[in-house]
Amino acid sequence: MELPWIARYLWLIPLLPLLAAGITALLKKQQRKAAATLVIGAIAASFVLSLCAMGTMMKHQPAAQPETAAVEHSAPKDEAALKFHDKVTHLTCNFEWLRFSDTDAGLLRLGFVLDPLTACMVVMVTLVSGLIFIYSVGYMAHDENFTRFFTFLSLFASAMLGLVMANNLVLLFVCWELVGLASYLLIGFWYFKPSAAEAAKKAFITTKLGDLGFFIGILLLYNQAGTLLFYDNGNGALEANALGQMAKTTLVWGLSASTVIALLIFCGAVGKSGQLPLHVWLPDAMEGPTPVSALIHAATMVAAGVFLVARVYPLFQVGDNGYALTIVAYTGAFTALFAALIAVAQRDIKRILAYSTVSQLGYMMLALGVGGFVAGMFHLLTHAFFKALLFLGSGSVIHGCHEEQDVFKMGGLAKKMPTTRWTYFIGVGALAGIPPLAGFWSKDEILLDARHWQAGLPFWFGIVGAGLTAFYMTRQYVLVFSGEPRSHAAEHAHESPPVMTWPLIILALGSMFVGFIGFPWANWVHGFLTGAHSHEVHFDWGLAIASTLIAAGGILFGQYIYLRKPLKANEPDPLIDKLGPLYVILENKFFIDEFYEAVFVRFMHWWAKAVEILDRLINFIVDLVGWIGFAISWVFHRFGDEAIVNNTFDGVCETTRVTGGLATRFQSGQIGHYLRFLALGTIVLFVVFALGEALFK
16 A cells, blocks of 8 residues: 555645744835735645645555555553554654665654644644734834745744654654744844843743753663664654553662653653643743734644653553653643632733643643543544634734733723624633533543543542633633723724634634534544544543533623622722632732742852952952063073073183184185294194203203
């Protein structure tokens, strides 16, 4: 069976946005229309190719072909290790990239993989990114660096697409770092704002802390498996042979190699997906333009961490009875509740959504940790639609309110911005988990998986987080759209142009209907991701009703606090009186940033100063030794070399020269002179002998 054409040309999907980024980087500032057309056209073409990839995957998924070299399977015999991968088809296109010896061990191959996980991700990323690109045409219309902005957007999308398609951890890591670079450029796009520049640096440095562990995990995986290809005709790092060997190898603290590698890779996911304790960069990323916030917090960067765990999920399952998954589950549960609590007391419309994103990413990690692979990825897909909708809706509100972002300075926008209001309303309902919107189906499946897990704490954290989500989103919606305008900006608000509202409408439709791909009685996403042709329905009516009632309770409580008595201009948050000191803690984000500033940042400043002093001391010692050496050499030169050596040697040489000069005078070469000197010498000798004879006689 020949490899399908889309699997051979899968590299075109990230290449097109990359080429668009390269070309737009060469355009002049005035060529705004050309830049937008090129970038949007490239992502649209990638979307079409992604649909082809999805169609091909749907065609090949039911009928696996294990005997074909081009069609590969992760079909390990250890059912406990890989529950769902035994029926999943992986179409791979690998190629030689680097050879550093003549043996197979000295060959490094890269490649792309087309499987259900890749197909879902590329369709979601290209679709949501494309809508954000279109929205950006209106939002950034008056920005003088419009062309540069679209260059960065296209680079970002290209890197993310390469990340989700990579069949090799080296290629994935390269794209991973390109995503980080592009996010740095986009978050700090308005670099003239000190807050934006600081946020960009904070995001870059914080995520690099997690990437350090990720990189060590890559090196350790290569050391243990001998390859970094995920799937390679049974010889890949995620296939039975390598997994079985790593599960049996013990490294540190009694943990298997697979568990240690999984936890190291998870460090990278913690950084990218804003999990505790590396979540602090994500809310500050709101300093970038709103389309950047939507792109980072919905479909791309933050989803990369969740996707990474899903991609190497077999590593988390094998060895030590799923210890690595337990760490993932508790990290996600704590993050989900922690971020939801902070969102309750925030005032900035985008920061509320940012902490909501952190919380929802926690739910995704929670799902993966409790064994709900499908539930986690299902929520990632639905969340991309309604969170992109909410971020773009917040951008529409900010645009209509003349850049105002404080929800307590808004109000009364329902009549002034009807399209934004109704689409935002749908997004709020989906995020709050109101049936039959998308968020209900995916979040309910997460809670169901958590309920059947071995420990109950993550489940209860998820339940409480669901109620808090419904409350803070109701709070935000009421403060923004209900009541009367509480500021000059809200009084003169206006609806956004169609280029911004149409993406909102499309995302709202997605938020309403995309959840049905995981409808319990016809769960397409489960069958597609796992390769199972039949899926026994486990729909818990009691849990569904309970979670809906909890969400309804959060909504009603939010309406009771903020709608029963609409706020007036400059009136404080009613929660201040009800929560007391707890409100201050939540408003200041549990003082985590201040703690990091006091403990780590100041320590690093102190350490840098200490190292600087030590460096100066070493330089002084080196200079002092140099000065001493110079002084000694000067003394030896002045009083030794010049006074003794030079004078003695030069004196002897001068005496020899003078003596030699005098002697040469007697060597004239004329015989007459020699005879005269001989006669003179004879006379002198005669006189000397005569005198001596006379004196001593």
